[in-house]
Amino acid sequence: MKRAAILIPARYASTRYPGKPLAELTLPDGSRKTLIRMSWDAACAVAAREDVYVATDDDRIASHCAEFGAQIVMTAPECRNGTERCAEAVTNARIEADIIVNLQGDAPLTPPWFLTALIEAMQNSDCAIATPVLRCDAQTYAHFTEDRRAGRVGGTTAVFGAQGDALYFSKEVIPWLDPARLADTAAPPVWHHVGVYAYTRAALAAYSALPPGRLEELEGLEQLRFLEHGHSIRCVEVEARGRVFWELNNPADIPRIEQALREMACPAVS
Template identity: 60%
Template sequence: MDTVILIPARYASTRYPGKPLVVLEGADGPKSLIQRSWEAAKAVPEADAVFVCTDDARIAEAARAFGADVIMTDEACRNGTERCADALAKASLDPKLVVNLQGDAPLTPSWFLSELIAAMKADEGLDAATPVLRCDPETLEMFLEDRRNGRVGGTTAVFTVKNDALYFSKEVIPYTGGKTFAAGDVPVFHHVGVYAYRPRALAAYGSWPEGTLEKLEGLEQLRFLENGARLKCVEVEGRGRVFWELNNPEDVARIESILKKEA
């Protein structure tokens, strides 16, 4: 297989226990979060296979019920990247690229993943890559609203002129000082919770200890940066679609309002 998409999902989320099985209403009726994430992955034309990766029997049962292939993983996995590495080993998969579509991002358009895969194929020197989306004023306000209310929501990213990642944070970076911006001029980039890895990078990741920055921010991708790996930020376009992950119970209404507008 050239490219596989793995969807890591766990039941015991600290912020939102049972999150993968939360039912979201949309224009196509009620479906669980994990099913909507699986359908988003299946829409990617470059994917040779899609697997749900979990350590929880409830998630596995639900996934198999809607037709997904499941890889059972170790419950000791601390994040999605570790779960992907464990799944790759347990299933004896040997793809050229591994894509991690986390199970809380059902609004991820297929072209986000396609452009990520293309970037990895264009530069063999990359260890990993992840999409970033320039915020519009509405999304920036949602970020700021979460922080004002003490909620840990989406993640922002800063990167070099060559798009190599510099840092990711749950804070809104760079600091904007309350300035207002026109659409297309917002200097804040929303990190999209999708990754593409070389199998060698996944293997290395599992051998590295959890770093200080990763622990403080709760962001798995910082382990790559702390260990000097090359992680590229691939800027993608929303094409009129609103992107948001399901991080907290408050996000359900936000996501359902978007799903109900989409046929």
């Protein structure tokens, strides 16, 4: 059995949302919790992992995480994305797990079975990199298109081949859909890319040695570096099971996530 560790890369100097890991959300009981604490709790709910670490370059984040007992790995501010930060953290902390899971610190609604599905995919196949994808429901698709109309960068979409290997990821909504066909389905054929990755140690080490790709820089999506250099990424289909999933990309996402938390606490009765 391969051992799995979860790393949560967190930086303070986000271009779109500075200080995002320390942003507070209101829980259904009225209490407040930071985004990084919620992400830590989500990681700790995954039974298939051994250790959980927060990888950061910021003393404010490290200090806050120490208050709730997180394992912290300090990394250099020069890390350009979460994958590079995870790679450095593995070296700095001498993490010996066979599978490294990168849980982005802006996805507090990530259900534990998403991560479990990734770990199982890595256990039961020869793939070196895996990431979850979730078919959009009508509400999520509406959020995507609303963000685009408002000029905001929202979630990421994925397209993949018959064997599940990624063809492309984009911050645009792909594939394009004829609006006339949308009324005929409650689940548009668009796949929401969940910002979680699982890597073998070798794949993660190889990433940092690769130069950033042109598409990676244009889209601002770190996983495109793998595709541009010929590495396959397995897209693992996951199910929401009635849960709403949304990342915190912009301040406008806070009320969306808080509403989803209220709905999880008080599900509608049919």
